[in-house]
Amino acid sequence: MNIVVIADARLPVPPQHYGGTERIVAMVCRGLQQRGHHVTLLAHPDSTEGDRLIPHQPPTQAYASRAYRKLWFQGLSLAAIHKADVVYNFGRVDYLWAALKTSVPVIARFANDIRETDLRWLLQQRSQALALISISDDQRRHVSHLGNWTTVYNGVEGDRFPFTSRPAHPGYLAFLGRLTHNKGVHLAIQVAQKTGLPLKIAGNISDEPGGRQYFETQVQPYLSDTIEWVGVVDDAQKVSFLGNAKALLFPIQWHEPFGIVMAEALSCGTPVIATRWGSAPEVIAHGRTGFLCNDVEDMVQAVQQIDRIDRAHCRSECDRRFSHDRMVDGYLQVYHRLVQDPRCLPPPSSWMGKRDSTPS
Numbered sequence: 449m450n451i452v453v454i455a456d457a458r459l460p461v462p463p464q465h466y467g468g469t470e471r472i473v474a475m476v477c478r479g480l481q482q483r484g485h486h487v488t489l490l491a492h493p494d495s496t497e498g499d500r501l502i503p504h505q506p507p508t509q510a511y512a513s514r515a516y517r518k519l520w521f522q523g524l525s526l527a528a529i530h531k532a533d534v535v536y537n538f539g540r541v542d543y544l545w546a547a548l549k550t551s552v553p554v555i556a557r558f559a560n561d562i563r564e565t566d567l568r569w570l571l572q573q574r575s576q577a578l579a580l581i582s583i584s585d586d587q588r589r590h591v592s593h594l595g596n597w598t599t600v601y602n603g604v605e606g607d608r609f610p611f612t613s614r615p616a617h618p619g620y621l622a623f624l625g626r627l628t629h630n631k632g633v634h635l636a637i638q639v640a641q642k643t644g645l646p647l648k649i650a651g652n653i654s655d656e657p658g659g660r661q662y663f664e665t666q667v668q669p670y671l672s673d674t675i676e677w678v679g680v681v682d683d684a685q686k687v688s689f690l691g692n693a694k695a696l697l698f699p700i701q702w703h704e705p706f707g708i709v710m711a712e713a714l715s716c717g718t719p720v721i722a723t724r725w726g727s728a729p730e731v732i733a734h735g736r737t738g739f740l741c742n743d744v745e746d747m748v749q750a751v752q753q754i755d756r757i758d759r760a761h762c763r764s765e766c767d768r769r770f771s772h773d774r775m776v777d778g779y780l781q782v783y784h785r786l787v788q789d790p791r792c793l794p795p796p797s798s799w800m801g802k803r804d805s806t807p808s
Contacts, residue, residue, distance in 0.1 A: 449485045449533040452547075453477055454525065456539040457504050460494035468708055469559045472602055472775075473497070473538050479776030488528050490521075490543075502528055522546040534783050541566045548573040553786050555779070557581040557600075560705060562591050571595050579786045581779070584727035587705035598782050601730075602706050603775030604766060608683065609715035611763045612691030620646040621751065622693035622718070624686070624709050627663050627677075628654045632699030632723065634666040637675055639697060639721075639747045646674045647697075650681045650689055691716035695738070695754045698722035699747065707731065714738075714766035717759035721750045731770075737762045 453476065459467040462474035470491075477487050477497040489498030493505070504521050526546045529535060534553045537544050547554055548570075554577065556570060562582070570578070571594060580595045582588040588597050621643075623636040633649060640647035653663045671677055681689050690696060696713040704726035711731060713720050720738035722728040732738045738757060739750035768774075 450488070450531055451480055451485050452488045452490065452525075452528050452532045452535045453480075453498065454535065454537045454539050454543050455489065455491040455495070457492045460492040461489060461497050462495075464494075468602075469538060472559075475603055475605060475772045476536070476538075476776055476779060479772060480780075483776070483780070488532070490525060490528060518542070526550075534786075536779065541570050544570070545573070548578075551577065553577040553579075553783065555579045555581060555782055555786065557583070557779075558587065558705075559583065561703075562588060564591055564594070567591055567594055577786060579782050581782060583706040584730050586703055586727050586730065589703075598778075598785075600775060600778035600782065601770055602708050602711065603772035604708070604711045604715045604770050605772050606715050606763075606767055609687055609690070609712050611715070611717045611760070613717060613759060615694045615718070616692035618646070619694035620648050620692075621695055621697050622648050622650070622689060622713075623697050624650045624681070624689065625707075626654050626659075627651050627667055628656070628659060629662055629666070630700070630702040630704075632701045635699035635701075635723075635744055635747070636697040637667070637670045638744045639699070639751060640675055641670075642744070642748045643751045645694070645751065647676070648689065648693070649675070649677045650679070650686070652680050686712070687716065690718050693718050695751065695757075696720045697747065698728065699741075699744075700725045700728060702726065711766055711770040714762045714770070717763045719754055719757040719759070719762055721747050721754070723747075733765065737765050 455461050455473045459470045461470045463470040474497045477489060480487050487498040488500045489495060490502045490504055493503035495501055502524050504524055505517055522545055529547050529550055529552050532552050535547050537556045544554060580597045582597055582599050583602055585599050621640055623633050625631045627633050636647060653659055690713045696718050698707060698710055698720050700723055702725060706727045710720045714737055720732050722732050722740055724740050724742060729740055732740055734740045741747045741750055
């Protein structure tokens, strides 16, 4: 097949440093190529994936430039889609304006919170040959009644996150993510204080409003010999950081669509102790690959039981449910179902386990 993959132009595919969605796009492109498909990628000019790259630039704040670049992108996408069998969109829904005017099947994947106005605009443009992909069932909990949805979980490349049979001695708890209130690092600190185990914190101080204040009031005062902030980690450091931990603390405080760090930890054999928010109940099997908790006290009890978790089982479950091959197969399954029935009626269960306005 000839497949067009569209990504946001904010970061290259794959990203040089941070960029979760761009890593997923890179894995999907490689997986499609390995299965014999020809991939045309519309993405940042520094991208290196796909058989053919059509570079595009993100819109600027200046209205005239933004309008010009949007029009230019629609022309680029039409040229790419001319001989395509399917379009996979990993970017903004308005990237699909021209594609939706054609008869080529379109599959739109959502990475962040799903805005109902964006979704309704998309569904107004086309009623057939359109499939929607969420990265967890929880992500689409408020819009499941709109359109045809399938969940395809994000994947992990197991060779990039090798299995570690035993954590480092002495053991430590790990937290990896942005240092923000909704990520819950302050709760991870409380868990470490109550259990007496060392905590290593990896992540960046957020530049969003209040990010610096949160760090200075909720994190920095509690740093010590046993509660350590190691800063931002690169890919190689992340593997060692996760693999050598007794457990990953994931005290999320919002409906995060899919916490990829949970799957990365499981690939390393490291169990996850998470709060019951967002995708965590879909990723973690309570008592088998970690523990799902309601509050700090629950997490403290979970830490005390963490040695019951079989690290090899964590890895095997990651391979079974969150491998990059499983993810790519999920995307192809959506396409084949779409072609077999352009109306694309909602499936009985999700793959991999279960106003007229232009979107901004």
